[in-house]
Amino acid sequence: MTDLRDTVREKLADRALQEALARSLGIVRDKREGALAELASFGDAVDAASRVRYQAVQRLRELLPQLESRLVGEGTHVLWARDAAEACRKVVDIARQRSVLRCVMSKSMVAEEIGLDAALKAAGTAVIQSDLGERVVQLAHQRPSHITAPCLHLSAAEVGRILHERSGIELSTDPEKLSRSVAKALRPVFFDAQMAVSGINMAVAETGHLVLVENEGNCRMGYTLAPVHVAVMGLEKVVASLQDAGTLLSVLARSAMGQRATCYVSLLPPRPFPGQERYLVIVDNGRTDAFGAGPMRDCLRCIRCGACLNACPVYERVGGHAYGWTYPGPIGIVLAPFLGPSEVRGEISNLCSLCGACTEACPVGIPLDRLIVLARGLSHPYRPADAVRKERRFLKWFGAAMGGRLRYRLSHLGHRLAGAWFPERTRQLEASLGWSGTRAAPRPAAELFRKRFRKRRELPSELGERDQGGRRDA
Amino acid sequence: MKVALFVPCLMDRFLPDAGMAVARLLESVGAQVVCDSRQTCCGQPAVNAGHPDLARKMALRMLKLADHELPVVVPSGSCVAMMRDAYGLLDLSGEDAERWSSLRGRVFELAEFLVHRGLADRVTARLDARVVVHHSCHHLRHVHGAGPLAALLGRLVGAEIVESPQALQCCGFGGVFSVKLPELSVALGRARLQAMLRLEPRYIALADAGCALHLGGIVEGDGLSSRVQVVHYAQLFTGDGLEVG
Ligand code: SF4
Numbered sequence: 001m002t003d004l005r006d007t008v009r010e011k012l013a014d015r016a017l018q019e020a021l022a023r024s025l026g027i028v029r030d031k032r033e034g035a036l037a038e039l040a041s042f043g044d045a046v047d048a049a050s051r052v053r054y055q056a057v058q059r060l061r062e063l064l065p066q067l068e069s070r071l072v073g074e075g076t077h078v079l080w081a082r083d084a085a086e087a088c089r090k091v092v093d094i095a096r097q098r099s100v101l102r103c104v105m106s107k108s109m110v111a112e113e114i115g116l117d118a119a120l121k122a123a124g125t126a127v128i129q130s131d132l133g134e135r136v137v138q139l140a141h142q143r144p145s146h147i148t149a150p151c152l153h154l155s156a157a158e159v160g161r162i163l164h165e166r167s168g169i170e171l172s173t174d175p176e177k178l179s180r181s182v183a184k185a186l187r188p189v190f191f192d193a194q195m196a197v198s199g200i201n202m203a204v205a206e207t208g209h210l211v212l213v214e215n216e217g218n219c220r221m222g223y224t225l226a227p228v229h230v231a232v233m234g235l236e237k238v239v240a241s242l243q244d245a246g247t248l249l250s251v252l253a254r255s256a257m258g259q260r261a262t263c264y265v266s267l268l269p270p271r272p273f274p275g276q277e278r279y280l281v282i283v284d285n286g287r288t289d290a291f292g293a294g295p296m297r298d299c300l301r302c303i304r305c306g307a308c309l310n311a312c313p314v315y316e317r318v319g320g321h322a323y324g325w326t327y328p329g330p331i332g333i334v335l336a337p338f339l340g341p342s343e344v345r346g347e348i349s350n351l352c353s354l355c356g357a358c359t360e361a362c363p364v365g366i367p368l369d370r371l372i373v374l375a376r377g378l379s380h381p382y383r384p385a386d387a388v389r390k391e392r393r394f395l396k397w398f399g400a401a402m403g404g405r406l407r408y409r410l411s412h413l414g415h416r417l418a419g420a421w422f423p424e425r426t427r428q429l430e431a432s433l434g435w436s437g438t439r440a441a442p443r444p445a446a447e448l449f450r451k452r453f454r455k456r457r458e459l460p461s462e463l464g465e466r467d468q469g470g471r472r473d474a
Numbered sequence: 475m476k477v478a479l480f481v482p483c484l485m486d487r488f489l490p491d492a493g494m495a496v497a498r499l500l501e502s503v504g505a506q507v508v509c510d511s512r513q514t515c516c517g518q519p520a521v522n523a524g525h526p527d528l529a530r531k532m533a534l535r536m537l538k539l540a541d542h543e544l545p546v547v548v549p550s551g552s553c554v555a556m557m558r559d560a561y562g563l564l565d566l567s568g569e570d571a572e573r574w575s576s577l578r579g580r581v582f583e584l585a586e587f588l589v590h591r592g593l594a595d596r597v598t599a600r601l602d603a604r605v606v607v608h609h610s611c612h613h614l615r616h617v618h619g620a621g622p623l624a625a626l627l628g629r630l631v632g633a634e635i636v637e638s639p640q641a642l643q644c645c646g647f648g649g650v651f652s653v654k655l656p657e658l659s660v661a662l663g664r665a666r667l668q669a670m671l672r673l674e675p676r677y678i679a680l681a682d683a684g685c686a687l688h689l690g691g692i693v694e695g696d697g698l699s700s701r702v703q704v705v706h707y708a709q710l711f712t713g714d715g716l717e718v719g
Contacts, residue, residue: 008658313644313662350655353648353662354522355611373563376524395520395528402483402514402532412487434656439663440694442488442687449486449493450511456494 004322004347011318020155021319028149028310031258039254049251050365052244053301056236060291060300063205063238064282070208074270077279081114087283088119091197091230094279095125098228100194106219107131108199109147109304110232110283113326113339116197127197128189130218132179135186139166145320145328148256148306153319179216186218196222197230201303202248203280206241208270210280213252215263223268230279231268235287236300242267248303251363255307286338296374299334301364308358308368314351323348330358334371337378346382349375415444476506477587478544482553483515485683485706491715492683492706496549496584499708503588503596513539518556523650526563533564537573546577549584549708551613551681552649557581559616583613583681584708589622594629599711602632603676607707608641608666608689610682619681623707627679630710640669647688663692671702677716679707 011017036042056063068078081087095103103125105111117127117138129138133150137143140162144150151159156173163169169181198219202211210231212219223229239245253259272278291297309315309329320328324344327335336348349372358368380388401411419426427436435441477500481493500507517532536557540546548554558581561574588594607627613619627635646652646662653659667689670678680686683706690704703717710716 005655005657008655012657012661313646314658317658317661349524350651353611353644353646353651353659355644355648356615357611357644360615370560370563373522373524373560376522377526379524391523392525392528395523395525398515398519399528399532403535405512405514408483408514415487433653434659435653435691438695439656439660439688439691442484442691444487445490447490449481449490450509452490452494453497453509454511 004350007322007324008318008351011322016155016158017153017319018317020153020158021316023155024149024152025310025316028257032255032307032310033258035254035258035260038260042251042254045247045251046363046365048247049303049363050301052239052247053303053364054298056239056244057291057297057300059240060236060238063240064235066205067203067208067238068282070205071270071280074208075272075278076208076270077277079279079281081281081283081285083285084114084283087114087232087281087285088116090281091116091232091279092119092123092125094228094230095120095123095195098194100125100228102189102193103127103195103197104130104189104193104222104226105134105197106199106214106222107134107150108197108232109326110199110234111197112144113234114232114283114285116232120197125195128186128193130186130189130216130222131214132182132216132218135182136162139163143321143326146306146309147304147327147329147331153321183216183218190218190221190225193222193226195228195230196226197232198223200231200233200237200280201252202245203233203238204240204242204245205238209242209245210266210268211245211249212266212268213249213262213264214266215259217264220264220266223266224273227275228277228279229272230281232281232283235282235284236302248364252303252305255361255363256305286340290335290338293338296334296337296371296378298366299331299338299371301366302331302335303364304331305363307361307363311357311361312352313355313357314353318351323351330368330372331366334366334368334375337375342382346379346384349379409448412444412448416446419443475504475591476508476544478540478542478546479507479509480513480516480540480546480548480553481509482548482550482683484687485550488687489683489706489715492549492686492709495706495708495712495714496547498712498714499584499588499597500547502598502712503593505593508544510539516553516556518552518560519649521556521560521563526565530564533561533566534570537561537566537570537577540577540581541573544580545587546581547584547587548581549681549706550683551583551610551617551619552684554581554583554586555612555616583617583619583622585622585626585681586617586619589625594622594626597626597629597711598631599629600631601710601713604634604636604674605630605677605679605710606636606638606641606670606673606675607679608645608670608685610680610685611644613681614642623681627707627710633710636673636675638670638673640666645685645689647682647685649684652684652688659688660692663689664696667692667696667698671698675702677710678702678704679710680704681707 079090129135136151145153160173164171200210201213253262315329323332333349352372356369430441517529520529646659
């Protein structure tokens, strides 16, 4: 990762990005508010969903084998992958065995996380993304910038231009028209595909159902038509029962994009369609580490709705690419210590002002801002050693200055005198801390509050009697 | 009634007027205010920077100084949130854990204290001015202080309190965030400020010293000091440090 501050500066200066983010997130936030207002008991729904996910994560060791045996019993193959490389290898093997030349992929964050697209391509299988947003970023040789809206960083005009230039779609700025044109262009791809790859939103341990949620119908086209369907999931995606899945569905779409429900909800029964082979690849890739990481385990509750991104004031300004890996926004920060590449594990947690808007938005009750503080604690080994040393030195100095009454006063006096005697140096120091120019640095007061308070107390006339307690110890 | 006032380090050093306002407001409703001058910082900066080990000493010191029975009133949402919740990140045990559990139950944000103790009704003050309240995030989401603050501000005769949706969004201070990513921090602050200025307030009132210094710094840096003053809300009641006109 290049210097985070430089990345942020660059994003702030990118007018087109700023406009696209402000516009899209403005719409999403309004829609979400509307959708929540409709459901009088959204708070209750969130409580129920939080419980469902909390329990599912606690019971992973029991639910995953249950899921496996349900699926295997009905003829779905279950493959386990410890890390990204193993997951890709297993999917590539499936493609090789059936000489798959063309694969259609519907939106999957895990596939993105493990780099499945590139792995298949390297093995000679062409991959076409069938989700409109994913298709756009694929054509533009970019990466998704949002969990549920991959091209949120682009304006409608840019999307239209990319589709026109890279795949001959008629030039337009109308999202409806564009998505119809893309759907039409993709039709033959679905019939041609020898393999469909999808993510899943939930896997039901008790019944073996795979639950898929989407708006475009591309996912459904893919898994219906292709002779081989490979579903990839992170191992945390399991839930206990269909009832639980329903509870989550009641909050998922509302939180995600402010819809009452998504256009399509697929419940794939554990037995594959006649004549079709189905694989479920269950990916660990750091999730077990998260499971064992104390309170950080809560990050496994996530249902990838994207609400925390939409609510985040930092995401709104820097966009998803600034986070440097698959998962941006608050959830990206808390997943990074376990799932992220080491180059993002150092600085990503600084993309947060700890405002807590994410925690407020999360439909499964993940205390995201609290976890971000913990993620900062885990980030130090991945940061430049001298930066960490400097930071700790400063905090130690600060701690010492705060460690006693006299030291506290002396440090205040020192600050004041520095400003008076060495104004230039002080200004430089403040500027190096970013407090200069457009944001004036705070000036130490001539007299501390405590001193003024005590002085006033010593004037007997004001209070009538002298309050000893006011002087010192409470 | 006796209350222990904790004026956080930033307010003590940079905004003593706000501290005086807090003390006077408490006294005006009949509270006897004591203030232990050994108090310094609750340890928030180190916790939020991801160095809980360096915050421990400060937190333990704070807990020791607050090892009494009095209600502790703090005019800063983020410090309240720290002492009430985030000390849980410090693995406290034994005597320290006991001190913490005692403190948690009697540490209050100023408006929260006044409202919950039924003291807000005794507040009488007048200010003929338009005020926008910017809700500091910790005060809003951890202390859930918006309700009490609105109730208290309802006692301010003559004041026109106006709401802004932008005033519910982060001002971009964020402690270490403000120095690690200053451009972003300022961009967020300026966006909120501009939205609030469209409402033409004379004062922008906050419940957190850090946010006040940050927004106040932008006001000054942008040459807006003659138009609007960023203050702690207690100042509206007592007039301490208020620029008029
Ligand atoms: S952390 Fe919560 S809000 Fe964010 S994507 Fe996951 S479920 Fe949604």
